[in-house]
Amino acid sequence: MSKIISGFSKFTKEEKIAWLTENYFHNQSETVNVIKQYWNVDNDLQQLHDDFIENTVSNFYMPYGVAPNFLINDSEYVIPMVVEESSVVAAASLVGKFWSTRGGFKTKVIGTTKIGQVHFMYAGDKTELENYFHQNKTELFASTASITKNMEKRGGGILDIKLVDKTDKLSNYYQLHVTFETKDSMGANFINSCLEAIAKKFETPDIEIVMSILSNYIPECLVRAEVSCKISELGGEDPQKFAEKFYQAVKIAEIEPYRAVTHNKGIMNGIDAVVLATGNDFRAVEAGAHSYASRSGQYSSLSHCEINDGIFKFWIELPLALGTVGGLTGLHPMAKLSLEMLQKPSARMLMQIMAAAGLAQNFAALRALTTKGIQHGHMKMHLQNILNQFEANDEEKEIVTAFFDKRTVTHSAVVEKINSLRTPKINWVNFLDEHIVITQLSKLNKNSKAVFGLMNAQQMIEHLSAVTQIANGNWNVNVFVPDEKAARRKPFLNTENELQAGFKASFLAEEPYILKFNSLEEAIGDLIIQIEIFVKVFKEDKSRTVVHPFFGTLDFEYWKLFQVKHFTHHFKQFNLL
8 A cells, every 4th residue: 555645744743643653653652652752841942843844743852062171262162062973072072171271273264255156058159148247247236136235234245246158068058156255144045045036137038047056165165273282292102103193194184085084074073063053054064075175186184284393283174154143043042052152153253163173073083093093982982872772870880881991892792791780689698687587487388389399398497407507516417528629619608609409419318308397487496596506606616617518617607608508599499589
């Protein structure tokens, strides 16, 4: 049955969810619960989010972190970052603090020119087209007057319109190449509206407009961020060697595209996180940055490094088309909060802040790669992610983190360690606590069934009493335990291991002994007496030792260890633990 649907956009949100879950999910109620648990309890705020895009059914949360200690042009900043990748915020924070004591980041805007194009086809005489363009250029500006009025008041607007011949690449293809200044707005809607007005004015029967659209390739909307210090101030065991390896790593990214792509991805880790936090268009920023990295015809590094006269310098130059007014920046409460956190920057200042964040991220990655390796920091966060996945508590996190401090983190190894911590701990029986012993054994009756073994409940109690009498000196078991066997067996008493079901010492008969007492109550009473004697005889003679038929010669402490294991073993035999 076809799942193609008409009129979906006209459904209410509840109807959309109902259709979605009925057609694409097995557990519909659970799916609805997941979708709705991410709705905001504030209905007005949720409606605001619903209206950002079409066919909204829920919200998708991303972590919102902050990187403090950034010193940019001698001003201090805390940078908001929205990113799901571990280590990004931590790395930015560490590098921000590192360079804050070495002069900080020095940034400047090189240009803010943005570009739009009217793409058209013209098969006539080129000279006639050029004449037509020059004769009507003023009219093209005028056609956008109602659109550019407010922008011009803020110092922006259309900078220039040029006719560009592209017929050598595509037959009959020309452009109107339009440059813009959009001040504090990203300007996408403004630029596109201007281009459409220009196209409408420029079009004739001989000029076929193909499309009018802004370009995300903005090589004249550039920002630069830089850090520098004496090589000796870089720290570490050998700062000169570090600087040289760092320089080599950057040079490799400049000439090797395979490395450059990953190198620049690391830069964008930092930039995209701030772009998202401020409600800007990360897709446009990514497209612009990567196209700029390819401007020479080969993809290359966006950052550069040099070492001269004992000075280490590391910088980045890239295009960033950003806005601090309009669009999502003025609607999303968290975007507005981010801009306030950044001291309400202009678009030019925001370009500089983002460039610093990208450079910081790149420095962190290269420092890790050229020293202890990139995985060290990543694995620490990977470990925390696994622990969170398994809902580890604080104590478990502390234990597991310490365990993997010098061990390789793998998912299976972490899960194994978590499971070992969560394996139910043995509830050892304190046989010296009379109340516990009587309370537990009193739960038994003549019909109580054993989980393992042949003894009934009373035989088990009398067995505990009998073995206690060995330690008391009231039952002399004629068994010899060679020293080498005792040396192997005795350490077991110091472990957390239990006597296994089915364990039976060689001195015991194959069948349970005949009952000595008339009732369970009498047997319990005798056991309590034997325990009291046990404590008394060892306290009276602190050097006393008695041969255990399996473990060999034991003193009071070792006999107590055995008794704990022995009582626990038989309490479990009758499900008393």
